[in-house]
Amino acid sequence: MDPGFDGGRAHDDVDYARKRDAEDPLAEFRDRFDVPGEVYLDGNSLGPISDAAEDSLEQAVEEWRELGIEGWTDGERPWFWYGESLGEDLAPLVGADPDEVVVANSTTVNIHTLVGTFLDALEDRPPGILVNDLDFPTDHYAIRAQLRQRGYDPDDHLHLVESRDGRTIDEADVVDALEEHDIGIVFMPSVLYRSGQLLDVERITEAAHDHGALAGFDLAHTVGVVPHDCSSHGVDFAVWCSYKYLNAGPGAIAGLYVAERHHGKTPALAGWWGHEKETQFELRERFTPADSAGAWQIGTVPVLSAAPLAGALEVVHEAGIDAIREKSIALTSYLISLVDAKLADLGCSVATPREPERRGGHVAITHPEAERVSEALRERGLVVDFRPPDVIRVCPAPLYTGFVDVWEFAEGLREILAEREYENVDVDGTVS
Numbered sequence: 487m488d489p490g491f492d493g494g495r496a497h498d499d500v501d502y503a504r505k506r507d508a509e510d511p512l513a514e515f516r517d518r519f520d521v522p523g524e525v526y527l528d529g530n531s532l533g534p535i536s537d538a539a540e541d542s543l544e545q546a547v548e549e550w551r552e553l554g555i556e557g558w559t560d561g562e563r564p565w566f567w568y569g570e571s572l573g574e575d576l577a578p579l580v581g582a583d584p585d586e587v588v589v590a591n592s593t594t595v596n597i598h599t600l601v602g603t604f605l606d607a608l609e610d611r612p613p614g615i616l617v618n619d620l621d622f623p624t625d626h627y628a629i630r631a632q633l634r635q636r637g638y639d640p641d642d643h644l645h646l647v648e649s650r651d652g653r654t655i656d657e658a659d660v661v662d663a664l665e666e667h668d669i670g671i672v673f674m675p676s677v678l679y680r681s682g683q684l685l686d687v688e689r690i691t692e693a694a695h696d697h698g699a700l701a702g703f704d705l706a707h708t709v710g711v712v713p714h715d716c717s718s719h720g721v722d723f724a725v726w727c728s729y730k731y732l733n734a735g736p737g738a739i740a741g742l743y744v745a746e747r748h749h750g751k752t753p754a755l756a757g758w759w760g761h762e763k764e765t766q767f768e769l770r771e772r773f774t775p776a777d778s779a780g781a782w783q784i785g786t787v788p789v790l791s792a793a794p795l796a797g798a799l800e801v802v803h804e805a806g807i808d809a810i811r812e813k814s815i816a817l818t819s820y821l822i823s824l825v826d827a828k829l830a831d832l833g834c835s836v837a838t839p840r841e842p843e844r845r846g847g848h849v850a851i852t853h854p855e856a857e858r859v860s861e862a863l864r865e866r867g868l869v870v871d872f873r874p875p876d877v878i879r880v881c882p883a884p885l886y887t888g889f890v891d892v893w894e895f896a897e898g899l900r901e902i903l904a905e906r907e908y909e910n911v912d913v914d915g916t917v918s
């Protein structure tokens with residue numbers, strides 16, 4: 487049963503929300519974060535700073551001050567191995583072995599290098615790549631560029647699974663597309679950035695493999711809020727960012743996973759930081775890739791944009807990813823129940839799948855005036871974002887959001903709509 491319901495009746499009084507907060511085993515984590523605004527519901531875009539993340543950043547700064555160049559070898563977490571070491575801490579969150587994960591580059595760069603690598607590895611196979619039409623656009627930009635650089639016309643080689651309803655992707659349509667086209671690589675997100683639909687990674691991977699294709703995923707919207715089993719599901723490769731549910735800060739270093747069976751392949755964007763570590767400083771003329779995911783690093787690890795991740799990960803591990811997921815489902819279920827009970831008659835509907843197992847960490851509420859409404863919410867300190875054409879994205883991230891926060895958001899939204907407060911709002915349509 488949806489935790490937000492009791493016999494079909496939504497719990498829309500604040501006492502119910504207070505009771506849920508009082509019973510919440512993760513409630514104490516809220517105090518470890520500095521959360522901007524009254525209620526911060528935008529952690530699927532940028533998570534807030536925690537004391538732990540600030541401490542690990544400060545530690546790196548202090549080591550830079552005190553150790554200088556020696557930080558590469560003598561830092562508490564020696565910087566030379568920083569990418570591998572943080573990869574090891576991250577590995578359980580994606581269900582991988584430590585040497586299958588590294589932190590490096592940005593998500594977009596990781597898509598370039600991994601898709602490029604596997605395009606090269608296809609050799610005689612057709613370079614068809616299967617994506618979907620609801621992807622975050624950077625994925626397509628990078629894949630198209632990789633195809634072009636190999637002399638392939640992306641219009642012929644990039645195949646799109648089309649959404650039936652403009653909000654979600656049916657996994658059966660991914661399977662059908664694999665039958666229809668000659669596909670070498672399937673590249674899908676774990677969660678669609680707009681509607682919040684959680685795709686079935688295992689099923690897509692299996693279908694790709696049944697058709698002789700590789701399966702890669704963009705896990706940007708799930709790492710840190712939904713558990714993963716990349717190794718046991720046979721996923722070939724994956725990328726993600728660390729600034730959403732991992733709370734490692736704006737532009738924080740990204741992560742990548744490459745299944746062990748692919749280690750040793752030559753990275754498309756090779757660089758000395760991906761060289762076999764033991765001989766990296768022999769500074770040889772030719773590149774020998776590390777025999778691990780570390781090979782897909784490119785240049786020097788950006789220690790200062792990686793450092794907050796160390797502390798941020800401690801918080802996630804202490805809470806435990808299963809407890810985080812459980813609370814996330816409870817919060818999104820509660821939010822959906824409030825939309826149904828209090829906001830449906832004011833023009834709102836829920837575009838996120840209602841089955842918890844098909845839902846990531848955020849809820850998409852649609853409204854014809856979504857852009858101005860989102861801005862009106864922000865003006866009240868209820869921080870959400872707008873995604874065109876009509877989606878208000880609401881992310882009750884479990885580490886620092888409670889049930890009363892969700893209740894306050896729903897109340898605020900009801901008032902804004904009932905009083906048409908959004909009509910007084912100007913939007914500039916830039917960053918959100």
Ligand SMILES: Cc1ncc(COP(=O)(O)O)c(C=O)c1O
Nearest residue numbers: 592593594622624679704706727
């Ligand atoms: C699914 C997805 N992939 C990639 C990105 C961005 O990648 P990058 O961190 O390289 O800007 C985002 C968000 O910005 C995203 O939602």
Ligand SMILES: Nc1ccccc1C(=O)C[C@H](N)C(=O)O
Nearest residue numbers: 530531532622679680706917918
């Ligand atoms: N990196 C950013 C920089 C600035 C503003 C937003 C982002 C996001 O991450 C947006 C996010 N990927 C989204 O799902 O819309």
